[in-house]
Amino acid sequence: MGQTEIANAKVELVVSDGTRMNAYVARPRETATHAGMLLFQEAFGVNHHIRGVADRLAAEGYVVIAPELFHRTAPPGFEGSYTDFSAIMPHFQAVTAENVEKDVRSAYEWLHSNSEVQPDNIACVGFCMGGRVSFIANCVLPLRAAVSFYGGGIAPGLLDRAAKLHAPMLLIWGGKDKNITPEHRRAASEALTAAQKIYVSAEFSRADHGFFCDERASYEPHSARQAWALTLEFLRS
Numbered sequence: 001m002g003q004t005e006i007a008n009a010k011v012e013l014v015v016s017d018g019t020r021m022n023a024y025v026a027r028p029r030e031t032a033t034h035a036g037m038l039l040f041q042e043a044f045g046v047n048h049h050i051r052g053v054a055d056r057l058a059a060e061g062y063v064v065i066a067p068e069l070f071h072r073t074a075p076p077g078f079e080g081s082y083t084d085f086s087a088i089m090p091h092f093q094a095v096t097a098e099n100v101e102k103d104v105r106s107a108y109e110w111l112h113s114n115s116e117v118q119p120d121n122i123a124c125v126g127f128c129m130g131g132r133v134s135f136i137a138n139c140v141l142p143l144r145a146a147v148s149f150y151g152g153g154i155a156p157g158l159l160d161r162a163a164k165l166h167a168p169m170l171l172i173w174g175g176k177d178k179n180i181t182p183e184h185r186r187a188a189s190e191a192l193t194a195a196q197k198i199y200v201s202a203e204f205s206r207a208d209h210g211f212f213c214d215e216r217a218s219y220e221p222h223s224a225r226q227a228w229a230l231t232l233e234f235l236r237s
Contacts, residue, residue: 015103067106069130101136130149133151171188173201
């Protein structure tokens, strides 16, 4: 089987509060309708790594949009340094759940109205801060599936939303992650169980926070490969 050729572009979305949000789009070049994918950034922006993940998903047959969630406080195309989190904090702290709901709806509507996207077949994947955004998106959008990589703040802050989840949820954690405690990981599973939601919770014991990103010091290649395979299978099924 040949490799899927992809095309990428940048688009500008108008959010319901009147703000404008840039987004990176990657899609298969072939003429057909495809599943849609919302891709949510880490705290470091829609950077080289996130654009690379978008391209990988497009190569798997998805039309992908990765919105710039810092658009209210940072300039278009903002990319933060992995070694200077203090410079990112003002943007990170400004991302409220209320604004996230507006942003994900805007990106979803772009996919849903796109003639290349199957409107009833849209999912989401998010990393770190985006893992939390993925959980919120699953509460407010009619998604087919949602994946959260080490989503900080799901527990305890979002657990009261568990009953609102629309789609099956894949929660991926690093066993060595000190930012998200074992108690928080366990609380997320317990909340989804209590709400009778379909979910998978996978902990990679040798992985730390951010283990999927091959541009971070915490990259763990074995866990990253396994988590990617699990994510693709979860999305397909």
